[in-house]
Amino acid sequence: MNTQTPVEALSPLEAAAELARLARLIAAADAAYYQKDAPDLTDADYDALRRRNAAIEARFPELARTDSPSRRVGAAPAEGFRKVRHAAPMLSLDNAFSAEDMAEFVGSVRRFLKLPESEAVDLIAEPKIDGLSFSARYEDRRLVRGVTRGDGAEGEDITANLMTIADLPHALPASAPAVFEVRGEVFMGKAGFAALNRRQAEAGEKTFANPRNAAAGSLRQLDPQITAARPLSAFAYAWGEVSEVSWASHWEFLETLKAWGFPVNPRSRRCAGLAEALTAFDDLDRDRASLPYDIDGVVYKVDRLDWQRRLGFVSRAPRWAIAHKFAAEQARTTVEAIDIQVGRTGALTPVARLAPVTVGGVVVSNATLHNEDEIRRKDVRVGDTVIVQRAGDVIPQVVAVAADAPRGPAPYVFPETCPVCGSHAQRPDGEAIRRCTGGLTCPAQAVERLKHFVSRNAMNIDGLGDKAAEEFFDLGWVKRPSDIFSLQRRATAGEISFAGRKGWGATSIANLFAAIDARRAVPLPRLIFALGIRHIGETTARELARLYRTLPAWTEAMARLAAGNEAARAELLDRDGLGDAVADALAEFFGEDHNTAELARLAEEIAAEPFAEAAAQASPLTGKTVVFTGALTRLSRNEAKARAEAMGAKVASSVSAKTDYLIVGADAGSKAKKAAELGVETLTEDGFLAMGEG
Secondary structure (H helix, E strand, O other): OOOOOOHHHOOHHHHHHHHHHHHHHHHHHHHHHHHOOOOOOOHHHHHHHHHHHHHHHHHOHHHOOOOOHHHOOOOOOOOOOOEEEOOOOOOOOOEEOOHHHHHHHHHHHHHHHOOOOOOOOOEEEEEEEOOEEEEEEEEOOEEEEEEEOOOOOEEEEOHHHHOOOOOOOOEOOOOOOOEEEEEEEEEEOHHHHHHHHHHHHHOOOOOOOOHHHHHHHHHOOOOHHHHHOOOEEEEEEEEEEEOOOOOOEHHHHHHHHHHOOOOOOOOOEEEOOHHHHHHHHHHHHHHHHHOOOOEEEEEEEEOEHHHHHHHOEEOOEEOOEEEEEOOOOEEEEEEEEEEEEEOOOOEEEEEEEEEEEEEOOEEEEEEEOOOHHHHHHHOOOOOOEEEEEOOOOOOOEEEEEOOOOOOOOOOOOOOOEOOOOOOEEEOOOOOOOOEEOOHHHOHHHHHHHHHHHHOOOOOOOOOOOHHHHHHHHHHOOOOOHHHHHHHHHHHHOOOOOOOOOOOOOHHHHHHHHHHHHHOOEEEHHHHHHHOOOOOOOHHHHHHHHHHHOOHHHHHHHHHHHHOOOHHHHHHHHOOOOOOHHHHHHHHHHHOOHHHHHHHHHHHHHOEEEOOOOOOOOOOOOOOOEEEEEOEOOOOOHHHHHHHHHHOOOEEOOOOOOOOOEEEEOEOOOHHHHHHHHHOOEEEEHHHHHHHHHO
């Protein structure tokens, strides 16, 4: 199992492991891109990860993880700026990589809306600028706030910096609504980027790797005067919260933006159907080198606003828009060594150490080899000349061994023992990953779990990053997560001492202890995610918290699950998105005494806040479980499900005693019969729609 193995060749076990790997890698890439403005891969590379994830989920929908990248946008906001919650989420886009992908996108729009083939689907094609997304809010027609996208729900307040960008108007005409939130991209043109780097080099300061990094770093300066001195530009292309929508199409919206003084990309184009959209893509691909700014693809949006509203959103992206991306790049280099890295779940991952080579403008010296099957299939050896591509992993991947170059002297032999602790490295039947069996006795796993526990999306303890976690572990101060919360007590008692330790002055120590104390009350989903249980990502942790509500209820249910209680397993599996892989991982974790003992120690140090459901749209279906059956006439099945979820309902696939309503279309079969037996109330399609109108 690896990114070169065809999706159709994966077994269910391999697919589940691959989805877990992709979720982890994409999360790391999101953090590098959105938080650090230092992406480990280009957009095209990143998209290869998401594309494979989507393909596996399409073939194995029952294995789709609740922490899937398809349900997430970006990463948590960085520190240093005030956090602002978006009035309307700033979502990302799904991607297309070929004409076939675009045909499927248009086809999916037709199917969702039940459009006849004779009805045209007009698309707006916009160049996809490689910059930093922003939101600018106008109240009473005055610019009052600027925010980055952040994690899609919450961004950073960059108002003072956004005010310095001359392209953006500070006031809107009287025809604009009282509240208007415009969204777009801040970027740095090629000429401005070159001039900035020359000035940086002449001043002996750090130069930027590419215009995107330069734009992001400039927009997120704590000193607005630095931002003002940088050659930043912007294009507007979307809206968020608006008190009044006066446009009926996206094209009309772009024209409105121009009339109000916003910069709109002049290469944006209205396309009458798929053929014209693909022509727009080819034209931009041909001209991209001559454009004064970097683009990495074309964004298409369904033009009609009423169709956009009906299509709505799925997870992290709208159904009515897609990004058609340009191709990735490759290069040749030699393999100087193959090292094994050990992760927090014990996975042994081989990494090729390469003679440095530039790929797509980035110097590459490491490339993942994924697992021993990958090495064996490609027969990658130390000394080989290989083709490297920045598409498919956070660090680039080895695509193939060059056939026209001399071979390395001997095949690589994958170790059967952990290179860190010497424990046996076991490869379970049906899995592609070999894992160290040392558990938390393996220093590599223990350290990686500590890093995960304190990370931004987990416990988020300021001042206790990767470096400090490694330092405290090596000193013997923090061997397990609960040790973090006794650091101050032990320091006060003289059991440990920061005296003489580099970087640990009085202020930094006080700040660390304050940050630790601030996390003694933590939302339950964060604590569950922080434990680092295999297959439990952020979204899965949230689903578990939603199901069990409190830490005691969750731990009690997990104890029964680990003991083999079928009712406990059934309760877990009945929840959408919580499948066998999650159940097995939880049973394994809670079946280990050292894990439950550590959780008990944590419970003595911190308070896990009970899960509180966000207020759902008030409707007769709020909090209800519904099932659809039969052929609907006014809505496609997907649109019907989307409407039910928007009304606060949970959509299930089968009728049970927990079902509140069965929505019945034509030719209803066994589900209707079972509903009658159980006394489940049935609704017609019209009755269902009437609930939403009320």
